[in-house]
Amino acid sequence: MVCDRAVLSDVSQSIYMAGLLIGATLFGMLSDRIGRRPVFLISILIQAVFGLAVAFSPHIYVFMALRCVVGAAVSGIMVTVVSLEWVGVAYRTKALMNAHTAFAIGQMAVAGLSYGIRNWRLLEIAGSLDLISLVGAFQRRGFCASVI
Template sequence: MGGNNEQEQCRRFRQPQWQLLHSSDLAINTTELETEACLDGWIYDQSIFTSTIVTQWNLVCKSKSLKLWSQSIYMAGYMLGSPLGGYISDKFGRKPALLASSLLSALLGTCSIFAPTFPIYCAIRFLLSMSMGTIYSSTLTLLIEWLPSNVTPMIITIRSLVLSAGQTVLAGLAYVFRDWRMLQLSISVPYFVFFLSVWYVDFCLFPL
């Protein structure tokens, strides 16, 4: 038993304790029995999600903190990508930066599905978040530069509402796609569409 008087999920008895299978022996003191870490892998509850990064790379027990590290690495990339995207936009132009970052987001998001190891997955996600930070900063700057000042607050507010709605849609996608690879692919494909739409508008409808 664990600290919360529940069955321990990360350790097992070194020797089989058959006597504990009998309900009349539940009061036996098990604190002095030798235990060890699980050496043969884990069995996961797949009733809700068939596959996640936790089940993919066994981010449980001693490796449980790696899941939090993956989220922190992702946010660090976004934090770095926003100012770096501003510098790149000033140097090469906002529309080229927007095109490049949207294409990178689509490619990196798709490549993360095929990551063979967890460190490579985190590295891809770090670059992905950097490109997404560039997208958000570039689109915001373009809206401010293109729109009249009297409608800018309303458009920026609508943009924020759209981002929030996207987070809601993401929860729905997670309900539909129970495998993390399919969920990641469903997020990555729209960036291909976004890249093609920006490219079409920029080079076909309004060529320089």
């Protein structure tokens, strides 16, 4: 998308990081007001929908705007997972270590997946569809009832 304008690749990464900053501020305050679980689920849903939309972005500016929203959603997920108010005090250390270990394993899985899927649009779709299935799994277990 940016072969002739390589600087836009760096700009898109900076805009993604700005989305992380915006998401930490916005979802941090929102999770204090309405609770961690609803914000966690909303963040996953936003990341899934806008991550899927990134795959269909027609040009770089739409791509950057959508990646900013995805960055905010990623930050919302991380902010709500790290606070861990729904885990008992005795299990918080283990739960936090499990969350960070899962994040690192997920990053390695994305590297492996990107080795197998060379088209970035298909990689975005593959990365977003698993989040949609995660929302579906939460719905079946009654996790979404706190949002509605």
